[in-house]
Amino acid sequence: MNSKPLVSVIIPTYNRGDKLSVAIESVYRQQYTNIELIVVDDGSIDNTPDVLKKYPHAKFIKQQHAGQAAARNNGLQNASGTIIASLDSDDYWEPEFLERCVEKLEADKLDFVFANWSQQAKIGNDWDFLNQDPFLMPYFEKLADSWVVLDHSELRKVYMEACPSPSSSVVIRKSSIVSGWDYRINIADDWCMYLEVILSKECKAAFTLDRLWKKRVDDINIYDGRKRNEVLRYLYISDTLTMMDKFKMLLTRSEMYILKQRYMASLVELAKHELIREYNIKECLKLLKDSFTVNIPFTLKMIPDVFMKGLKGKYDALSSRA
Known part of the structure; x- marks a missing residue:
């Protein structure tokens, strides 16, 4: 019997048949093995169903096109794990992502953790994202064992100014999620969800400056692809x-x-x-x-x-x- 908590990984996807396999394979390559994978197809009209046939062990949910927040909530409603991680279908995790994040989450009894990433540049080389984040820099001096722990007041301050943790970077306790992702939000559904967690209770979180995942960028990204x-x-x-x-x-x-x-x-x-x-x-x-x-x-x-x-x-x- 696996003593480690079950992690439900939610992958919302929309017309990402060309990139979805990379995201899914990165989940199956995780060193952490007690995983439930849920892929929510938000009404794709490309070859996404054909791609998913290659992964019979994943839980596949098809919905009419309703946006990324609705897809994440659909996955959450069908999640059995006590820990939730949402991976965007155009991103991928390094093999140690879940192991490192769950270990810190459990050891310090945190509400959520998030990891640094390599940001793909449209022109030039990938770049280290969080090491250049001006709102997190004041807390770098608290770095210990590769992690920085933020208390409730620090979280409020940081997340009022910006969202340093896009969906693919976060591992969160299911019990800490208040109402899920707000379907009224156009882009910042992840930011809004974290703010709700932070504003609704005394909570703690942590982040690592180690780059544990990759953000891929193209012209149809919800944020990076927009003018x-x-x-x-x-x-x-x-x-x-x-x-x-x-x-x-x-x-x-x-x-x-x-x-x-x-x-x-x-x-x-x-x-x-x-x-x-x-x-x-x-x-x-x-x-x-x-x-x-x-x-x-x-x-x-x-x-x-x-x-x-x-x-x-x-x-x-x-x-x-x-």
Whole structure:
């Protein structure tokens, strides 16, 4: 009988037939062996079903296309393990990923852990992601035995500023998950889920700077594959609004203002894009109005900096063509 806890690995996938096998094989190559693999096909129209026929031991769930959050929740509802790990179908884990993460999770009785990764660059070499994370750097001095443990106040501070742990990097206790991944979220469903865990209870987590997985990048990634204006509109504006509403009773005044600042700064930057790149004055004014509605002084402070930077960039681009 296996004394180690069962880990349910959830792989949500949508039209990733060309990369799915690599993700699945990385799960089956794990040094940690007490694993339940659940692949949730979010309505793929490519060769995904044919790929899955090669893995009869995986639990396969087919759903109508509803997005990555719905797929993860479907996997969670069918998970038997006490520990959950969600691997994106375009990423893959190194063989020691689960062994290292589960060992730390259990030894320190943590709510979740996350691991550093090699980020694929569209041009050039892969790069070390977390070692360059400005929000985690202040905690590097706490490094011990390859791990940094963050207490509840530190987690709140870090995750209000950014999400240093994309889905493929995290191993979490099923009992720590509050309501799962929010289907209303466009991009930041993982960020929203971790914030809910952190804001709802006193919790602890840890991260390692050892690179234990690989983030692969192409033009259809939920985040990395989007243009900057799409990231602004869907992540930093729409998703931030959803999180502000969802967590309004759990956030301190200063934490709420951090989200509001991110929201307003993104509105101003997107307004700049609409004016300078799309020549859409009406949309530009609407976005600025939305920001003014939240805070007039902050918006007035942001406008000259953002717009002058945008105009300079456009001028430099035109000059380089001359």
